Amino acid sequence: MSAHVAVKDLRITAGGKAIVDGVSFEIERGQVLALIGESGSGKTTIALALMGHSRFGATISGEVRLGETRVDRLDDAGLQALRGRRVAYVAQSAASAFNPSRTIMAQVTEPLLVHRLAGKEEAEARAVDLFRALALPSPETIGARYPHQLSGGQLQRLMAAMALITRPELVILDEPTTALDVTTQVEVLKAFKVAIASVGATAIYVSHDLAVVAQMADSILVLNQGRTREQGAAEQVLHAPADDYTRTLMGAARPHARSAPAVVGKEALLKVEGVHAAYGKVPVLRDISLSLAKGATLGVIGESGSGKSTLARVIAGLLPRSAGSVSLAGEELPKGLEGRSREQFRRVQLVFQNADTALNPVQTVGQALARPLAFYHGLKGAAAEAEVARLLDLIRLPAHLATRNVRQLSGGQKQRVNLARALAARPEVLLCDEVTSALDTVVGAAILELIDELRRELGIATVFISHDISTVRAFCDQVLVLYGGTAVEQADAAAFGRGVHHPYTDLLTDSVPEMRAGWLEQARTRKAVLAGESGDDLCRFLPRCPVAIAGTCNAAPPPLRSGDGLALLCHHELHDLEGMSA
Structure with a gap:
């Protein structure tokens, strides 16, 4: 029997x-092929070629076949009939894929109505079945809701509903869970597997998350700079790769614990005590306290x-705290930007998550780095050029990139420049906000190693x-777990590794996919045991807690349990939680 999808000698210029x-590759009907590799390896480009689509100015050659249809030979009318009907696409960012002025139902049913595959009543009935x-x-x-009334995870599943409603032959999933947190990701992946199987579709899954690939793929194609490095069954490629690049x-x-511990000071450099913060009248952080020594790393x-990013913004002064204090080397910092001195700005630097929006695209790398050098240290001319060269060497980028425009850099290079700009101030505290979340595995690992090396x-x-x-386990000396703006757990690295955790931390750790087939189906689903909402004084996690105690957790605030490098808010004793975490 011939393959359902066949690509032969595909070349895109x-x-x-x-x-x-x-x-070249083939996919049998109902199977899932994963395309993996670093950014720029051609994963998405290949996936879109199966829809006959290429970026402006690019040309496609080679054979692309879906069933008996040669996609590479279709004219515009043929491609229009193919897309959204026989081939569907699920993108990375669902939020940008929906029209904010139209209801979800109108948008999900649109492919059926446009291709005249069903009337309105039948289309809406099919949509409800998919929602279920x-x-x-x-x-x-x-x-009946609008996109702004739904969470990111819900929008991602609704985007899948829009793609699957025509019962397509081929579904292309392009990094569909990258922007989701781990608990939402598990729910979405399970839903994807069920829904794709229900319509009997063949699928291509584009991802740089190999643990996710292990849950979704039957076979894997490894790409590097637009060429195939290895392909085979998922189990073989993941656990017995034949190629050095793979x-x-x-x-x-698989992050490894750092090889050499940092020299950590004994005195607190950064101290946060009883901090509260809000956006308008909406409280976001509640009574947060932490202490961090010179050379130490706190993982949040x-x-x-x-409240993770909000905490960083409060420390940096971008969001004024409403109560509590933030001190640096014993000196309390003003609540917001107003009142902070240039020296206080210099000592605390924030590295933003998205380098594309953090860096000015019309500047050269040298200009981006020269600005903080002039602002904080008064360096100009030859002295500034020498320091730019030193910074580029520090972040392992060649000196000639100083004349390169920012927009000409790769994602990993931009993030390194984003980091170098913060380091140009010669800070004492570095706030790294999800600095690797938008990067592929190899580049992300390199950035983490670099940050850890510079810290030492x-x-x-x-x-972090x-x-x-x-x-966080591999790189951090301390861990802070936030839920609903409250610190539900704090631990040093050794205590965090011992496995006694707050029930919420257990939920997070249980939701991290393992790089083995079948993990998704075996992943524990822990449901709340008590109905109702959490009051201001009660445990924030109560509405989701699987081990809540009736008459206690819903009646009184949780006490602080502490011992041997661990502190957490819970009514259960630490020795009881040890058994629950197993």
């Missing part, structure tokens, strides 16, 4: 350069909306905000 060069299959809340009524990818996907973890060399105290628990 742009500006005279081959960005995909001689790629994708485990969306209130499937009968959620279609082995590099696998190694980068939690789901989206837990320069003695910078680092607050992340949703990647494996990275």
Whole structure:
């Protein structure tokens, strides 16, 4: 039997350069092929070629076949009939894919109506069935809502519903869970697997998260600079790779504890005590306290909306705290930007998550780095050029990039420049806000190693905000777990590794995919045991807690349990939690 999808000697060129060069593969009906590799390896370019689509100015050659259809030979009318009907696409950012002025139902049913595959009533009935299959809340009524009324995870599943409603033959999933936190990602992945199987679709899954690939893919194609490095069954590629480059990818996907411990000071350099913060009248942080010594790293973890980035903004002064204090080397910092001196700005630097928006695209790398040198240290001319060269060497970039425009850099290079700009101030505290979340595995691992190396060399105290628990375990001396703006757990690295955790931390760790097939189906689903909402004085996690105690957790605020490097808010004793975490 011939393959459902067949690609032979695919070549895509742009500006005279081959960005995909001689790629071939086949997919049997109902199977999932994962395309993996670093940014710029051609993953998305290949996936879109299966829809007959290429970026402006690029040309596609080679054979692309879906069933008996030669996609590479279709004219515009043929491609229009193919897209959204026989081939569907699920993008990385659902929020930007929806029209904010139209209801969800109108947008999800549109492919059926445009291709005249069903009337309005039948289309809406099919949509409700998909909402149910994708485990969306209130499937009968959620279609009446607008995009802004839904969470990121819900929008991602609704985007899948829009893609699957025509019952396509081929579904292309392009990094569909990258922007989601770990707990939401598990729910979405489970829903995707069920929904894709329900319509009997073949699928291509584009991702740099190898643990996710292990849950979704039957086979894997490894790409590097537009060429195939290895392909085979998922189990073989993930656990017995034959190619050196594939082995590099696998190694980068498993963070290792740093080889040499940093020299950590004894006195607190950064001290946060009883901090509260709000956006308008909405409280976001509640009574946060932490202490960080010179050269130490604090990892802050939690789901989206837990207050991680807000904490960094409060420390940096971008969001004024409403109560509490933030001190640096014993000196209390003003609440917001107003009142802070240039020297106080210099000593605390924030590295933003998205280098594309943090850097000015019309500046050269040299100009981006020269500005803080002039502002904080008065360096200009030859002295500034020498310091720019030193900074580029520090972040392992060649000196000639100083004349390169920022927009000409790769994602990893931009993030290194983003880091160098903060280091140009010669800070004492570095706040890193999800600095690797938008990067592929290899580049992300390199950035983490660089930050850790610089921390050891320069003695910078680092607050590392992340949703990647494996990275936090490998690189951080202390861990702070936030839920609903409250610190539900704090621990040093040794205590965090021993495995006694707050029930919320258990949920986070249980939601991190393992690089083995079948993990997703075996992942524990822990449900709340008590109905009702959490009051201001009660445990913030109560509405989701699987081990809540009736008459206690819903009646009194949780006490602070502490011992041997660990502190957490819970009514359960620490020895009881040890058994629950197992």
